[in-house]
Amino acid sequence: MKQEKTLVALAGQPNCGKSTVFNALTGASQHVANYPGVTVEKMTGSYRRDGGKVEVVDLPGTYSLTSYSPEERVSRDFLLHENPSVAVNVADASNLKRHLYLTLQLLEMRVPVVLNLNMMDVAERRGIQINTRELGGLLGVEVIPTSMKAGHGKEELKEAIARVAAAGLPDPPAQVDYGSMEPTLREIQNAFSMAFKGQSAQNTVPLRWLAIKLMEGDSEVEGLVRKGFSNPEECLALAHEKKTQFEAQQGIAPERHIAHRRHQAADTISRSSIKPKKGEGIPLSDKVDRVVCNRFLGPAILVGVIYLLYYLSIVQGYNLTNYTWPLLANIRAFTEAITPSPGFIEIPLIRAFALWFVDSINALLNYIPIFFILFGLIAILEDSGYMPRMAFMLDRLFNRFGLHGQSTLPMVLGGIYVGGCAVPGVMSCKGIPDERSRLATILIIPMLNCLAKVPLYVLMINIYFAAQKGLAMFFISTISLLMVLPAAKLLTLTVLKKRPTAPFIMEMPPYHLPTIRGVLGRAVERVWLFVRKIITIVAAVAVVIFVLLQFPGISSDRMVHYNAEKGKAVSAFFKDIAGTPFAEKLETEDIMPLLLYWEDYKTAKISAHSEEAVARVNADFEKTNPLFLAISNPGGDKAAKKANRALKELVKSRNGLQREMRKERIDASFLGRLGKALEPVTRWAGFNWRVNVALLSAFAAKESSVATLGALYDQGETGDQSLEKRMAEGETGFTPLHALALMLFMVLYPPCIAATIMVKIQSGSIKWMLFSMIYPMVLGLAVAVLVFSGGSALGLTGLQAMFAFYGLALAATIAAGFIKNREEFS
Amino acid sequence: MTLDQLKPGSRCRIKSLSVRDKLGQRLLDMGVYPGSQLKVVRNAPLEDPMEVSLGSFFMSLRHDEARFVEVEL
Numbered sequence: 010m011k012q013e014k015t016l017v018a019l020a021g022q023p024n025c026g027k028s029t030v031f032n033a034l035t036g037a038s039q040h041v042a043n044y045p046g047v048t049v050e051k052m053t054g055s056y057r058r059d060g061g062k063v064e065v066v067d068l069p070g071t072y073s074l075t076s077y078s079p080e081e082r083v084s085r086d087f088l089l090h091e092n093p094s095v096a097v098n099v100a101d102a103s104n105l106k107r108h109l110y111l112t113l114q115l116l117e118m119r120v121p122v123v124l125n126l127n128m129m130d131v132a133e134r135r136g137i138q139i140n141t142r143e144l145g146g147l148l149g150v151e152v153i154p155t156s157m158k159a160g161h162g163k164e165e166l167k168e169a170i171a172r173v174a175a176a177g178l179p180d181p182p183a184q185v186d187y188g189s190m191e192p193t194l195r196e197i198q199n200a201f202s203m204a205f206k207g208q209s210a211q212n213t214v215p216l217r218w219l220a221i222k223l224m225e226g227d228s229e230v231e232g233l234v235r236k237g238f239s240n241p242e243e244c245l246a247l248a249h250e251k252k253t254q255f256e257a258q259q260g261i262a263p264e265r266h267i268a269h270r271r272h273q274a275a276d277t278i279s280r281s282s283i284k285p286k287k288g289e290g291i292p293l294s295d296k297v298d299r300v301v302c303n304r305f306l307g308p309a310i311l312v313g314v315i316y317l318l319y320y321l322s323i324v325q326g327y328n329l330t331n332y333t334w335p336l337l338a339n340i341r342a343f344t345e346a347i348t349p350s351p352g353f354i355e356i357p358l359i360r361a362f363a364l365w366f367v368d369s370i371n372a373l374l375n376y377i378p379i380f381f382i383l384f385g386l387i388a389i390l391e392d393s394g395y396m397p398r399m400a401f402m403l404d405r406l407f408n409r410f411g412l413h414g415q416s417t418l419p420m421v422l423g424g425i426y427v428g429g430c431a432v433p434g435v436m437s438c439k440g441i442p443d444e445r446s447r448l449a450t451i452l453i454i455p456m457l458n459c460l461a462k463v464p465l466y467v468l469m470i471n472i473y474f475a476a477q478k479g480l481a482m483f484f485i486s487t488i489s490l491l492m493v494l495p496a497a498k499l500l501t502l503t504v505l506k507k508r509p510t511a512p513f514i515m516e517m518p519p520y521h522l523p524t525i526r527g528v529l530g531r532a533v534e535r536v537w538l539f540v541r542k543i544i545t546i547v548a549a550v551a552v553v554i555f556v557l558l559q560f561p562g563i564s565s566d567r568m569v570h571y572n573a574e575k576g577k578a579v580s581a582f583f584k585d586i587a588g589t590p591f592a593e594k595l596e597t598e599d600i601m602p603l604l605l606y607w608e609d610y611k612t613a614k615i616s617a618h619s620e621e622a623v624a625r626v627n628a629d630f631e632k633t634n635p636l637f638l639a640i641s642n643p644g645g646d647k648a649a650k651k652a653n654r655a656l657k658e659l660v661k662s663r664n665g666l667q668r669e670m671r672k673e674r675i676d677a678s679f680l681g682r683l684g685k686a687l688e689p690v691t692r693w694a695g696f697n698w699r700v701n702v703a704l705l706s707a708f709a710a711k712e713s714s715v716a717t718l719g720a721l722y723d724q725g726e727t728g729d730q731s732l733e734k735r736m737a738e739g740e741t742g743f744t745p746l747h748a749l750a751l752m753l754f755m756v757l758y759p760p761c762i763a764a765t766i767m768v769k770i771q772s773g774s775i776k777w778m779l780f781s782m783i784y785p786m787v788l789g790l791a792v793a794v795l796v797f798s799g800g801s802a803l804g805l806t807g808l809q810a811m812f813a814f815y816g817l818a819l820a821a822t823i824a825a826g827f828i829k830n831r832e833e834f835s
Numbered sequence: 836m837t838l839d840q841l842k843p844g845s846r847c848r849i850k851s852l853s854v855r856d857k858l859g860q861r862l863l864d865m866g867v868y869p870g871s872q873l874k875v876v877r878n879a880p881l882e883d884p885m886e887v888s889l890g891s892f893f894m895s896l897r898h899d900e901a902r903f904v905e906v907e908l
Contacts, residue, residue: 073864268863405881
């Protein structure tokens with residue numbers, strides 16, 4: 010008998026090594042999605058066995074199966090509604106009693122269970138001996154011991170899955186004895202089976218489980234009953250009555266009684282199947298924590314870890330991009346080579362588009378080394394067990410601002426000082442169990458100082474705060490945190506006020522040594538997710554922005570003007586070379602090939618470092634065109650020198666014309682018009698339309714702001730003036746106060762496309778994604794207007810306004826720390 | 836006496852819980868129910884949250900949450 014497809018659910022408590030088991034079973038065939046309607050991640054994978062396909066769904070790690078958290082709800086719903094053939098219950102063998110608490114609940118749900126005792130090696134090292142036969146007998150399930158990290162037991166587990174999938178439910182299963190509640194449970198169960206004989210819901214929902222859940226007061230299950238049975242009110246009323254009755258008679262809340270009996274049963278079963286070592290000392294992890302969570306050493310170690318994380322990924326990762334960038338540059342060079350070559354003043358649209366596209370993608374691909382290191386380091390933090398310690402140490406601080414201890418890592422990644430990235434920052438928010446804090450963290454991460462905001466800061470500071478560079482850099486690096494914390498508080502007090510919170514209660518798992526395979530696997534998997542999900546969308550947006558910047562383009566009568574200018578430049582060239590032998594040999598058609606030849610020659614010469622190399626370049630170019638080479642490399646020849654000067658003059662006119670056209674094109678473009686249309690509003694913040702265009706184009710990627718400013722202020726004839734100089738000359742009305750307002754707006758700038766997509770994935774809704782784009786814009790504009798208009802009205806200099814704003818932000822942060830969030834538990 | 840008032844190093848027995856629903860159920864699931872033994876291991880560097888142990892199981896919780904756990908020494 011061969012089944013076409015076997016569905017296996019992987020269930021277990023957090024920290025039981027479930028993901029290791031999942032990876033061992035499914036290998037590389039993994040797929041990540043979200044459960045519908047919630048942000049809980051759904052990992053699926055598969056393997057083949059005996060010609061059939063076994064699909065494995067990794068349920069979220071939970072301690073229990075109530076309806077109080079989304080993780081527990083999706084696990085429970087999956088087991089109830091998807092009818093898996095087998096539920097593999099992964100449990101930590103070294104902590105059996107705790108993990109059996111979940112096993113017993115799985116058995117109550119009447120799914121065929123295989124109990125996978127994982128981490129047997131750890132248990133053995135601690136001197137714990139488990140009689141798996143005895144345990145299996147007591148529970149009525151197959152028990153498979155494994156040490157998946159060391160690679161032991163995979164085949165045995167697969168065999169057991171196949172056996173149990175074929176055999177179905179064992180009869181009868183072990184069940185918890187709820188003692189004084191048993192009669193009540195039977196009554197409710199009977200009422201249901203009498204009233205609803207033959208109704209379909211009976212087949213999928215086990216009635217004993219239903220009765221237990223109703224006694225626990227599980228509101229979701231009531232809903233389930235209403236949906237699954239017709240006219241169940243009588244039975245529900247009975248359950249309610251029994252519940253109140255039980256509480257009154259026994260003097261204990263039913264759910265407390267249930268949990269107590271379950272823990273007791275788990276204890277009894279584990280005791281009779283375990284031979285523990287006598288007189289357990291202090292666990293090693295606790296000894297480590299005496300140092301790691303120490304009042305003084307703890308924070309010092311935390312700062313060290315954060316510094317290391319930053320140093321290895323951002324600094325060293327950035328160094329690594331020096332080696333990977335040439336690869337990307339090659340892609341660009343290749344694109345240049347295969348697209349139509351540029352004309353004298355016109356760049357073919359297809360070429361312009363292809364280069365823009367490649368540049369946009371390259372800008373993101375360039376981050377891959379950084380991300381790879383970063384994701385690897387995060388995996389180490391996760392696997393080692395240090396993450397909960399981080400949360401433990403900083404929870405009090407973040408909790409004051411409506412955030413969570415587990416907001417620490419996302420904020421570090423987002424750039425708590427300067428130089429992070431919002432994409433991994435938002436990505437790592439998924440572990441925060443409290444929805445209100447999680448959304449708040451997701452929404453504020455993009456306002457931290459990511460790497461891409463830095464070029465604009467540096468540009469502004471170099472021009473307008475040159476005398477106080479250090480001070481200004483410190484200001485901009487720390488001001489983001491002082492704006493983010495009050496903003497988080499504001500969000501949790503307003504739009505997020507009604508969002509559900511969760512208890513902080515968090516296991517402090519024993520430390521584990523991460524494995525190289527586990528860490529690398531996770532790093533690769535997350536980089537791949539980044540490439541797949543982000544790059545595709547960035548590519549699409551790059552196309553849109555290109556269109557907005559390129560069209561409607563230069564009008565035809567202006568083109569006539571530019572063509573006339575081109576004619577003038579060419580005839581000037583011929584006038585200059587008149588009288589030299591070149592005048593007769595060159596035709597007008599030769600101009601374009603000559604210009605391209607000259608460019609190639611210059612490029613070739615730059616990369617030729619030795620004399621022999623130069624000679625080789627000369628020989629090569631001699632072969633292609635001796636006449637052009639004579640002009641390009643005049644040597645001592647007088648006529649050739651004259652022609653070379655004329656050529657350089659021509660190149661200069663051409664560059665000037667192209668720049669002018671580029672400026673005019675942006676000027677007339679849709680984006681340019683938008684920039685101008687926004688000027689009446691933004692001038693209160695001190696932004697003129699040019700700045701607006703730069704800011705608009707920064708939406709695709711923030712680095713673009715400086716590049717666009719570069720194009721807009723591009724007016725020098727020689728082209729070797731730095732952007733700092735050009736901007737300072739081009740914007741004489743621009744003051745340090747303008748620059749300050751612009752920098753502060755950049756701090757609060759909406760997330761880039763890549764981060765926006767991440768917000769969508771992690772918040773699970775387009776609504777929050779749109780909100781994450783709009784509110785920073787409003788906030789940023791408000792801050793910029795306050796600084797610029799307020800500063801102007803008070804006659805403050807840029808530096809004075811900087812100090813004033815810093816004081817204001819600091820005061821807001823301190824004040825926000827004292828406001829209380831809505832009480833959740835009372 | 837409630838759990839949040841205990842100093843690190845103290846051991847106690849849980850008498851009752853004065854909270855139900857989300858927080859109450861979570862405490863129960865983690866093994867905090869009347870009768871179980873508990874030890875306060877340490878406070879975080881900023882005083883809150885606190886870490887407690889139940890046998891060989893360690894967990895942390897905020898003082899705000901611990902005040903719903905009535906204990907006796």
